[in-house]
Amino acid sequence: DVVMTQSPLSLPVTLGQPASISCRSSQSLVHSDGNTYLNWFQQRPGQSPRRLIYKISNRDSGVPDRFSGSGSGTDFTLKISRVEAEDVGIYYCMQATHWPLTFGGGTKVEIK
């Protein structure tokens, strides 16, 4: 199985400051079709997960442009350019290239 390793586990951030979450996979996420199926999700307290980013860097409709995704191969990053109070929650990366599909363990973003 592809292991998705996120860091840090917890990320205290000052409002207005940037935040960065790393996600590393145990093998390349490049699919045979040429796509890299790496998604990022946000889960606010008490809510279902919401997709923010798909295929490494494509932002979903309605997602603020302060969120951005980057990376390639086995190394990926989610960045928040200026953290706002509504960004508090747990962030998960997920690979959908290889079966079984797997999620990272999550990174908890909180306000200092």
Add this chain to the structure above:
Amino acid sequence: EVQLVESGGGLVQPGGSLRLSCAASGFTFSNYNMNWVRQAPGKGLEWISYISGSGVTVYADSVKGRFTISRDNAKNSLSLQMNSLRDEDTAVYHCTRGRADFDYWGQGTLVTVSS
């Protein structure tokens, strides 16, 4: 508007069975692959099962042989038959759309396995 609404959760004893449903609306259900993802209390997300629009299925090892995913395209409905339930199956179960998309999620239904 795309909507996914799960139902069927509840309290069940170890070894028991439960059937979850997911009612889909706002999109052409038969055109989309679907998944079940679960989240144990205070834990992360775990993908457990996938079904293509035509009925091809894939399972996580943790549920293989015990859970069965199915769909009824005429009724825009996704199901998960869960047998031989264990304590560790206690979780909120979400249905979600797409082979790799996971772009829409239901609110989830809680399954508690306990004696």
